Amino acid sequence: DVKVTQSSRYLVKRTGEKVFLECVQDMDHENMFWYRQDPGLGLRLIYFSYDVKMKEKGDIPEGYSVSREKKERFSLILESASTNQTSMYLCASSLVIEETQYFGPGTRLLVL
């Protein structure tokens, strides 16, 4: 079974803080994704990566950056957290980019 884990289930941060969200997958998948989920908006892609050190912008990359130094780990960075980044963040991975994505349990981030 594919397992995708995220470093925290719940996180509370203050405006202006630098925030790191970590995601690890154990199935040697090439592709990894970060989404944010908001009520009524569904899932929106922030960034994705198809290989180590490679990254591509998704639909809403502003205010975020990512890092993929190892194949199994994909980090999302909020350079200076703002209240409008309060959301549920979901990480996913896939073997082939157009195929099934496997999701982690999500991190619910509250920025005060």
Next chain:
Amino acid sequence: AQSVTQLDSQVPVFEEAPVELRCNYSSSVSVYLFWYVQYPNQGLQLLLKYLSGSTLVKGINGFEAEFNKSQTSFHLRKPSVHISDTAEYFCAVHNFGNEKLTFGTGTRLTIIP
């Protein structure tokens, strides 16, 4: 550009009744289609997918969906729902030649005992 429309944001259904969750997409090229389910306080998991072949696709937990190319639809159905089907359901589309999966806004299915 691809887009996905889930017409109903919330669907209440009595237990053991049938349900249909609607999904329409827009695309000018061939697509792969997916339904994902999100149970309370969990991530998403794959319910079923259409890649090619038979247009009627069967998934987990008794769900099925039919790909209708002429109507650009991929509606999800179950003949008899159970309390455990309470969840949010997301339709998603992947266009050939596009690296991204586009999700609909989700349908919250509530089962009434």
